[in-house]
Amino acid sequence: MAGTALRRRLSWQVAPVSAVVPETPSVRTITLDVPDWPGHQAGQHVDIRLTDEDGYVAERSYSIASAPGEPVAITVERLDDGEVSPYLTDELRAGDDLELRGPIGGYFVWAPPDGGPLLLLAGGSGIVPLRAILRHRQRTGSAVPARLLYSSRTLADVIYHAELDRPADGVEVIHTLTRQQPPGWTGYARRVDAGLLGEVAWPAAMMPLAYVCGPTSFVETVSQALVQSGYPPERVKTERFGATGGS
Amino acid sequence: MSPVSRGFHRRRQEPAENAGRVPPGQYVTHDFPVLSAGPTPHTRLDNWTFSIAGGGQQTKTWTWAEFRALPSQDVTVDIHCVTKWSKLDTAWQGVSVDTLLDLAGHDGPFAMAHCDGGYTTNLPVADLTGGRAWVAYGYDGRPLEPEHGGPARLLVPHLYFWKSAKWVRSLELRDTNDPGFWENYGYHMYGDPWREQRYAGD
Amino acid sequence: MESLDGNAIGGLLYDVFGTEMTAATGICGGCGTSSKVAEFAVYLDAPGTVARCRSCGSVLMVFVKVRETTCVDLRGLASLG
Numbered sequence: 021m022a023g024t025a026l027r028r029r030l031s032w033q034v035a036p037v038s039a040v041v042p043e044t045p046s047v048r049t050i051t052l053d054v055p056d057w058p059g060h061q062a063g064q065h066v067d068i069r070l071t072d073e074d075g076y077v078a079e080r081s082y083s084i085a086s087a088p089g090e091p092v093a094i095t096v097e098r099l100d101d102g103e104v105s106p107y108l109t110d111e112l113r114a115g116d117d118l119e120l121r122g123p124i125g126g127y128f129v130w131a132p133p134d135g136g137p138l139l140l141l142a143g144g145s146g147i148v149p150l151r152a153i154l155r156h157r158q159r160t161g162s163a164v165p166a167r168l169l170y171s172s173r174t175l176a177d178v179i180y181h182a183e184l185d186r187p188a189d190g191v192e193v194i195h196t197l198t199r200q201q202p203p204g205w206t207g208y209a210r211r212v213d214a215g216l217l218g219e220v221a222w223p224a225a226m227m228p229l230a231y232v233c234g235p236t237s238f239v240e241t242v243s244q245a246l247v248q249s250g251y252p253p254e255r256v257k258t259e260r261f262g263a264t265g266g267s
Numbered sequence: 268m269s270p271v272s273r274g275f276h277r278r279r280q281e282p283a284e285n286a287g288r289v290p291p292g293q294y295v296t297h298d299f300p301v302l303s304a305g306p307t308p309h310t311r312l313d314n315w316t317f318s319i320a321g322g323g324q325q326t327k328t329w330t331w332a333e334f335r336a337l338p339s340q341d342v343t344v345d346i347h348c349v350t351k352w353s354k355l356d357t358a359w360q361g362v363s364v365d366t367l368l369d370l371a372g373h374d375g376p377f378a379m380a381h382c383d384g385g386y387t388t389n390l391p392v393a394d395l396t397g398g399r400a401w402v403a404y405g406y407d408g409r410p411l412e413p414e415h416g417g418p419a420r421l422l423v424p425h426l427y428f429w430k431s432a433k434w435v436r437s438l439e440l441r442d443t444n445d446p447g448f449w450e451n452y453g454y455h456m457y458g459d460p461w462r463e464q465r466y467a468g469d
Numbered sequence: 470m471e472s473l474d475g476n477a478i479g480g481l482l483y484d485v486f487g488t489e490m491t492a493a494t495g496i497c498g499g500c501g502t503s504s505k506v507a508e509f510a511v512y513l514d515a516p517g518t519v520a521r522c523r524s525c526g527s528v529l530m531v532f533v534k535v536r537e538t539t540c541v542d543l544r545g546l547a548s549l550g
Contacts, residue, residue, distance in 0.1 A: 074277070127476065452531060
């Protein structure tokens with residue numbers, strides 16, 4: 021069923037927030053209790069709409085952080101000069117209503133029949149849809165081998181840290197910390213480049229399926245390097261979050 | 268109407284003393300948003316030229332060195348974007364379009380601005396003259412950055428800022444007022460922020 | 470300004486076409502390159518939304534919302550499906 025276009029209306033609906041959970045000092049996961057949610061695929065997103073008392077409307081898109089079958093959740097990073105993200109991370113609380121529409125997307129999605137081996141490449145908040153993919157893989161009991169390369173500024177910026185420290189069978193998680201590393205850190209300590217990818221990525225001959233998500237510059241660098249290493253372009257799926265990953 | 272999101276406010280407040288300088292429907296911003304319909308061109312200065320064309324005359328072209336040698340002005344103006352932000356007291360350096368048209372000798376009722384990347388916008392020549400428009404290559408005391416339109420952009424602050432075409436390379440004089448890129452899709456042919464002329468029919 | 474991609478306009482495309490479109494294939498009328506709509510280079514927040522061919526930069530789609538009407542220009546696409 022993956023990839024089938026769903027013939028239904030994409031309508032705005034209002035859902036109460038059931039929980040707001042801190043992931044890092046600047047990141048929150050917001051879980052929603054959406055009535056009549058039609059279900060979603062791993063990798064899809066929702067559009068969120070905020071309205072102020074004067075009728076001013078701000079709209080943003082956020083990847084769904086939860087797997088199909090789990091309650092809809094989004095993970096939001098607060099951008100200091102953002103208009104929407106500080107509201108979602110600092111003001112919104114359980115019991116508030118949030119207006120959303122979704123699920124949206126049919127390209128940057130994965131389900132077990134799509135196979136692998138899976139190479140997931142996350143830059144910053146690009147981890148969100150990839151985490152949904154990993155949760156879906158685990159919930160379905162899929163044995164597709166998966167490798168996640170996750171680039172963050174510092175260890176404190178790693179989202180879903182505890183969960184990623186306990187990966188499911190067949191999942192490897194490799195971190196790179198680009199700005200600051202803790203004492204004794206033996207992992208990667210630089211931005212993802214062709215050399216780093218060469219050491220981490222599945223060889224092209226294995227016909228891997230790659231999902232690259234994060235700021236535009238991260239996605240451009242990584243996807244181009246994968247294609248240059250022999251990955252067919254149609255096996256490298258990309259989702260760009262813009263220079264700052266949304267606001 | 269959608270339900271109000273508890274505790275959500277739009278971002279900014281304009282101080283009372285600016286009220287007379289902010290057109291209807293606008294808010295004051297202190298940053299300088301970058302909006303674009305395409306990738307930032309990076310034209311090398313040794314390839315850059317600016318031209319005045321049309322108007323029944325031979326095209327007049329300046330190289331970068333020739334353009335920089337023209338008399339220039341420092342102006343401080345307020346700018347108003349159709350996406351509702353206004354920025355007050357922006358400082359620019361550039362050549363007045365009056366100077367360019369006088370040197371070129373071209374005339375005509377309307378002009379189409381042509382830009383690297385293919386962007387176009389149309390203006391009445393009357394709005395490009397009388398000290399109301401420049402081809403600007405300096406912003407805030409520094410060379411105009413590519414993401415803001417450098418090497419040079421049109422600056423026409425009395426109209427919505429989509430008329431201040433980034434990466435401008437020529438002004439082509441015409442007898443007819445033909446729509447440019449955004450005007451083709453329903454944006455206003457003139458674009459006066461004080462009459463809130465955002466869309467055709469406003 | 471960096472561009473996003475067609476994923477960012479999934480909701481807009483749904484409004485315009487009545488269905489999910491990011492996995493659809495578009496052929497550039499400028500250079501003939503075939504790619505998924507999700508892979509188009511997308512420029513948001515300008516006076517309108519512009520999607521360009523990642524290969525040659527040609528404009529493929531333009532969406533402009535004027536009051537309550539969205540104007541859609543697909544002339545840059547040789548095909549979409």
